[in-house]
Every structure is written in structure tokens, then in C-alpha cells.
Amino acid sequence: MTPVEEGRPRALLAGASRRWVRLLPWAVAFVLCVVLLPTTIVVLTADYGLNGGVASALAVAQSAPLLLAVVRPLHAWYVVFAADVAGALALLGVDFEQRLLWPFPPMELVGYVALCLALGLRERRRTLVLVWLATAGANVGLGFAAPHGSSAKELLFTILGGVALLLGGVLRERYEVQRRLAEQETISEAERGRRTLLEERARIARELHDVVAHHMSVITVQADTAEYRLATLPPDVREEFTSIAATARESLGEMRRLLGVLRNEEAHGELAPQPGLAQIGQLVEATARTGGPVEFSPCDAEVPEAVGLSAYRIVQEALANVVRHAPGAATHVSLSVSRPADGQGGEHPADGRGGERLTVLVVNDPPPEPPAGPLEVGGTGHGLVGMRERVRLVGGTLDAGPLPDGGFRVAAQLPLTEEDLT
Numbered sequence: 001m002t003p004v005e006e007g008r009p010r011a012l013l014a015g016a017s018r019r020w021v022r023l024l025p026w027a028v029a030f031v032l033c034v035v036l037l038p039t040t041i042v043v044l045t046a047d048y049g050l051n052g053g054v055a056s057a058l059a060v061a062q063s064a065p066l067l068l069a070v071v072r073p074l075h076a077w078y079v080v081f082a083a084d085v086a087g088a089l090a091l092l093g094v095d096f097e098q099r100l101l102w103p104f105p106p107m108e109l110v111g112y113v114a115l116c117l118a119l120g121l122r123e124r125r126r127t128l129v130l131v132w133l134a135t136a137g138a139n140v141g142l143g144f145a146a147p148h149g150s151s152a153k154e155l156l157f158t159i160l161g162g163v164a165l166l167l168g169g170v171l172r173e174r175y176e177v178q179r180r181l182a183e184q185e186t187i188s189e190a191e192r193g194r195r196t197l198l199e200e201r202a203r204i205a206r207e208l209h210d211v212v213a214h215h216m217s218v219i220t221v222q223a224d225t226a227e228y229r230l231a232t233l234p235p236d237v238r239e240e241f242t243s244i245a246a247t248a249r250e251s252l253g254e255m256r257r258l259l260g261v262l263r264n265e266e267a268h269g270e271l272a273p274q275p276g277l278a279q280i281g282q283l284v285e286a287t288a289r290t291g292g293p294v295e296f297s298p299c300d301a302e303v304p305e306a307v308g309l310s311a312y313r314i315v316q317e318a319l320a321n322v323v324r325h326a327p328g329a330a331t332h333v334s335l336s337v338s339r340p341a342d343g344q345g346g347e348h349p350a351d352g353r354g355g356e357r358l359t360v361l362v363v364n365d366p367p368p369e370p371p372a373g374p375l376e377v378g379g380t381g382h383g384l385v386g387m388r389e390r391v392r393l394v395g396g397t398l399d400a401g402p403l404p405d406g407g408f409r410v411a412a413q414l415p416l417t418e419e420d421l422t
Helices: 019-047 052-063 073-091 106-122 125-143 152-229 235-262 277-288 305-325 383-393
Strands: 294-297 331-338 357-364 397-402 408-415
Touching: 019 052, 019 106, 052 073, 052 106, 073 106, 073 125, 106 125, 106 152, 125 152, 152 235, 152 383, 277 294, 277 305, 277 331, 305 331, 305 357, 305 383, 305 408, 383 397, 383 408
Parallel strands: 294 331
Antiparallel strands: 331 357, 357 408, 397 408
């Protein structure tokens, strides 16, 4: 129903998803043309007594443009409307029975109503009003020259044409409203996903600042106090430590200035030390208190702070989703460190942990009974976006999705070596 795109006309219903719907206007136009063309010739010659050549010319002018109406209904209307008026004037020169319809015979009414429906599906309100006014004006004007007197049935051309224009216009506007709503929903969904991603990235940046700032502070303190703790330092080494301390302080200052852009006024709690693997047990206990049994398999391995923080946030979001969408469901949370099979990863020369990965697994069963209603109103529904961003931050992988029995599974693989944390 869209009119024209990039200057090229499109066929009626060209935007439909199903092929048979897109072909429907062409099929209807072809059938009408094939049926009305010979019918018009026969009726005008046999019933009205019109000359065969004139009847044939009028039949072609009134029927053939219906094929054009699939793509350019307004251009087709110009031709058909002029041919219909010319046909009415031509019938004034012959003697036909009073029972026959004039100025527009029945076959002309059928073709014109179909054409008006096509116009309603394509053109705007102003055009439709002008078309109807032209139809009514021609119908009323010809009525003054009626050979057998005027009657109400002669207004069928105006009435049926107006109904077809109105029906087509209503269908077109309804389609436009639905299309715009669908586009707006798509845009809104994309904006929500983008906003969630940006918020998660800002949160990750704040948390990484706190993680990195701790190490940078330790470097600064160690470099500043080296000359006091180590009395035998050569002057050039002492200058090197002084330079390291100055560089570390400058880096901390830059990070704090960048963090000021990301941290909002209500983020005071984020100044606290960031959680890691040791705090996941508290999440499990809090979830268990909501009424759902939770089985926890902890891991005591030493992991980089960024990995521990990511694992904590992944488990936090996964357990929150269990509480929201599967209250009371049995849940299993496990943390483990795995090494790849032989030939799949080398060993780190310094710490012997080459290729090791932290596996974070959260699996919940279906809820004992369907929730009575949503536990949370207005949620973004983009928790997985944050999880994937966390995993991508440390160069890991995430597999999340529903299980055949109705449960849900979240599995993340987070690398532990410095080479893999990219």
C-alpha cells in the first residue's frame, strides 16, 4: 500500500509478506479485464444498439487501464473516467430501452468500483475527495441530459464509487498505522538494547577502575617507599623508582578524571571493593531465602580480579532471572577451573596456567507452578546483553538458552591467563 519509493511506483500490496497476497491485485485486475472487455462490447452493441467499432473502443478504454491501476491507479482513473463519460455521451445518440441503466451501464460500474478501491489503497485523503467530487459532478451533470428522465438508480455510480474510495482509504490508513507501530516497536527495542549495553559498559568501566586503581596504588606506594626500604639502592635505580611512582600517580589521576564522566551522583556504593568469587556464596544464600532450593559448588582458585568480578556479575544476573521468571525452581550454581585437552593449549611459562578457564554454570529447573503474574514491571529484558559484554571483556564465551524441560542454562567460560584476557 506504500505509494512510491525513490520515484518508482510499487504495485498494490507489494509490501505484503506472503507471495499470494502480492500477486492478488494482478490476478484481480487480469480477471476483471478479461471478463469486462468482451462483456462491455456485447452489452453496448446488443442491448444498447451502439456501433460495434465505438463499443470496442470504449470497452478497451474502460477495461484495459485496470491492469495499469495495480501500479498507477490515479493514471488509470483519468483514462477510465474519461472513457465512462464519453460512453455516456455516446449512448445519447442511440435509442435504447428505458429499463437499461444510464449513464453508466453495470459493467462500467463494476470496473469503476474496483478502480476506486485501488485508488483508496494508494492515494491520500485529499486526492480521494477530489476523485469523488469529480465522480459526483459528472454523474449529476449527465443526469440533466437523461433521455428517459432521472431516477435514484442513476446515482449508483457516485454512491458505490464513494463507498469503494472510503473502504480503500480506511484499509490503507489502518495498514499505515500498523506499519508505523511495528517500526516504532523495532526502534524502541533497539534503543533499549543499546541503552542497556551502554549502561553495562559504563558500569564495567567503573568497576575496572576500582580493580586497576588498587594495583596502581600498590605500585605507587612500593615505588615511593623503595628508597626507604632498600637503603643500598644506586642513584640511577632510585631515580627509576621515582619515575615509576610519578607515572603511576599520573595514570591514577587520568583514570579518576575519566571515571568522573561515568560515575553518577548516586553511585557512592560503587566505591567499595568490588566483589569476586568469594562473595558468590552470599548471592546463593540470598536466592535460597526467596524460597527456591539452590545447590552451590564453589571454587577456591585464585583468579584475576576482572575475571572474578565478571563471574560474580554473571551469577548475580542469572540468579536474579531465576527469581523473576522461575520463582521456587531448583537451581544449581557451580564454579570450576578447567584445563584444555592436550594439543588445544600451551602452558604459560611463568605460572603454568596456560589455557586454564573458569567455568561458571547456572542451571535452573522449570518453576513448580507457573507464576501468577510478572514479579517485575517495566524491566528492560536485556540481562543477557550485560552478561555477553562481561564475557567479551575478558575474552571468554557465553552459552545461554532454554532447556527442553522448561528450565534455563547459563554457561560462561572465562580465561585465566594474561595472554587470553584480551
